[in-house]
Amino acid sequence: MASEQSAIPILDLSWADDSKLKPQLLEQLQSALFDVGFLYVRNHDVPPSTISALTDRLPALFDLPGRERAAMSKLNSPHFLGYSGFAEETTLGQQDLREQFDMGTELPVVWRDPEAVNGGGNVDEGDRDFTKLYWRLRGPNQWPSEKSLPGFQEAYTSYHDAVQELSHRFVHLIEEAFGIPVGTFDHFFGRQPTSSSSSSETSTNGTTRTFLPPQHRIKLLKYPPSPPNATTNGHQGVGAHKDSSGWLTFLYQVSSGPGLEVLSSSNTWLPAHPIPNTFVVNFGNAFEAATEGAVKATTHRVVAPGPDAETRYSIPFFQGLPLDMTVSEVREYIPEKVKKMRGEVSGVQNQSDEFLDPRWDCLGESQLRKWVRSHRDVAEKWYGRDVLEYYTS
Numbered sequence: 372m373a374s375e376q377s378a379i380p381i382l383d384l385s386w387a388d389d390s391k392l393k394p395q396l397l398e399q400l401q402s403a404l405f406d407v408g409f410l411y412v413r414n415h416d417v418p419p420s421t422i423s424a425l426t427d428r429l430p431a432l433f434d435l436p437g438r439e440r441a442a443m444s445k446l447n448s449p450h451f452l453g454y455s456g457f458a459e460e461t462t463l464g465q466q467d468l469r470e471q472f473d474m475g476t477e478l479p480v481v482w483r484d485p486e487a488v489n490g491g492g493n494v495d496e497g498d499r500d501f502t503k504l505y506w507r508l509r510g511p512n513q514w515p516s517e518k519s520l521p522g523f524q525e526a527y528t529s530y531h532d533a534v535q536e537l538s539h540r541f542v543h544l545i546e547e548a549f550g551i552p553v554g555t556f557d558h559f560f561g562r563q564p565t566s567s568s569s570s571s572e573t574s575t576n577g578t579t580r581t582f583l584p585p586q587h588r589i590k591l592l593k594y595p596p597s598p599p600n601a602t603t604n605g606h607q608g609v610g611a612h613k614d615s616s617g618w619l620t621f622l623y624q625v626s627s628g629p630g631l632e633v634l635s636s637s638n639t640w641l642p643a644h645p646i647p648n649t650f651v652v653n654f655g656n657a658f659e660a661a662t663e664g665a666v667k668a669t670t671h672r673v674v675a676p677g678p679d680a681e682t683r684y685s686i687p688f689f690q691g692l693p694l695d696m697t698v699s700e701v702r703e704y705i706p707e708k709v710k711k712m713r714g715e716v717s718g719v720q721n722q723s724d725e726f727l728d729p730r731w732d733c734l735g736e737s738q739l740r741k742w743v744r745s746h747r748d749v750a751e752k753w754y755g756r757d758v759l760e761y762y763t764s
């Protein structure tokens with residue numbers, strides 16, 4: 372029984388290809404899923420050159436002239452994609468001392484304005500109703516010009532594709548750790564189920580739906596050193612939070628300094644230092660809700676670098692889920708035995724206290740609510756006061 376989260380496990384994904392080591396890997400994964408809720412992965416097959424092509428360009432991206440960064444402002448985007456200046460976001464009512472570019476899977480707009488002359492019509496791609504407001508979250512990135520930052524779009528795209536591949540592979544390992552057919556969740560990601568799981572695309576109630584491949588979200592983050600006279604608040608890189616943007620998070624810590632901390636079950640902060648050539652993996656609110664709290668969306672935070680420390684750069688990749696899916700629907704793919712596994716593996720009983728409000732059962736609604744609440748100016752501009760008030764009251 373692992374009662375104290377003394378360390379965050381490091382899983383070697385190359386063990387998945389070795390029949391002797393694989394059972395041990397799955398055991399470690401179970402303990403990471405049902406106990407700590409955080410892990411590192413090494414030998415993840417994301418090529419170092421793909422990572423460095425993007426990370427090497429981050430300083431230049433954030434050093435673009437102010438007017439070029441402003442030209443990519445999130446305010447330009449109904450999809451909440453783009454640049455936010457230093458300390459423009461808050462967590463727990465306090466400013467987060469970081470600067471960021473919110474990016475995503477590059478996708479065209481699908482939302483149809485129901486008021487537009489030819490824009491309405493609510494049947495498309497099967498029965499999908501693209502006039503629903505949450506579809507407006509989906510759309511293209513804002514890019515720096517090729518002249519200002521040569522090779523950036525290509526580097527970002529390769530990175531996105533490689534981490535997406537890792538995310539698919541990792542979800543398959545989770546299915547194995549859960550003891551459910553490999554490929555059970557494939558159609559959430561717009562993928563054909565693998566052949567070994569032909570019966571698995573139906574939920575426990577026997578229904579099947581197809582989804583559009585979701586939009587993953589990627590943040591490019593810069594945390595500068597805090598000023599020497601900073602107050603206690605001056606150290607909040609990002610305040611304590613659970614990830615609300617996706618299913619799983621794959622975080623690449625670019626800089627070598629400390630900062631990321633994870634809340635243990637005994638309410639102490641465990642440092643999650645950068646380990647070269649690894650990604651940190653954790654689970655989002657939707658995952659916690661789908662497993663009825665068996666797998667926790669573990670709380671974490673970033674302490675801003677001290678005055679003499681180096682700037683911290685990091686890149687979380689939030690694996691998306693279909694906007695027109697509900698948490699109740701996801702839950703149907705998770706057998707009862709998984710929901711009970713937390714107690715068996717860690718000796719800690721399910722503490723299913725933080726589920727999504729039933730009003731936001733639809734993942735698109737909960738995502739729209741999240742974005743509206745964290746970027747009220749963007750919400751008011753593109754969605755109007757009524758929507759802003761609805762999601763913030």
Ligand SMILES: O=C(O)CCC(=O)C(=O)O
Nearest residue numbers: 592609614631673685687
């Ligand atoms: O910057 C980091 O290391 C973590 C950031 C994070 O937790 C987030 O943006 O959700």
Ligand SMILES: [Fe+2]
Nearest residue numbers: 612613614671
């Ligand atoms: Fe996070």
